[in-house]
Amino acid sequence: MAWIALLFAGAFEVTGVIGIKGVSERKGWTYFALMILSFAGSFSLLSYAMASLPMGTAYAVWTGIGTVGSTLAGMFLFGEPKEWRRILFISMILCSAIGLKVLT
Structure with a gap:
């Protein structure tokens, strides 16, 4: 159950970062509410996951998840570059997270 909570915590982090982008572009209170609620959910679920998982693994x-998700959101939602090098390094981060899951 802790791993599922951690996955949702990462997803909430990504939506929080999308909220930050909206707030920084002054798109209204909706993005501000999205940011606050998403980060509250993210930190709550991260805290729950850390009760069962090692702190370093859970945080990593x-x-x-936040880094990969935010980078992909930037590429697909906000028109950031889709260079092969960015995708290579995203893959490395993803492989590292999977490796930590396998070892724990």
Whole structure:
């Protein structure tokens, strides 16, 4: 159950970052609410997951999901570059998170 909570925590982190992007572009209160609620959910679920998982593993996977998800959101939602090098390094982060899951 802790791993599922950690996956949702990472997903909420990504939506929180999308909220930050909306707030930074002054798109209204909707993005501000999205940001606050998403980060609250993310931190709550991360805290729940850390009760069962090692802190370093949980944090590394959480930040990995956030990094990969935010980068992909930037590419597909906000027109950021889709270079092969970016995709290569995203793959490395994803492989590292999977490796931590296998070892734990």
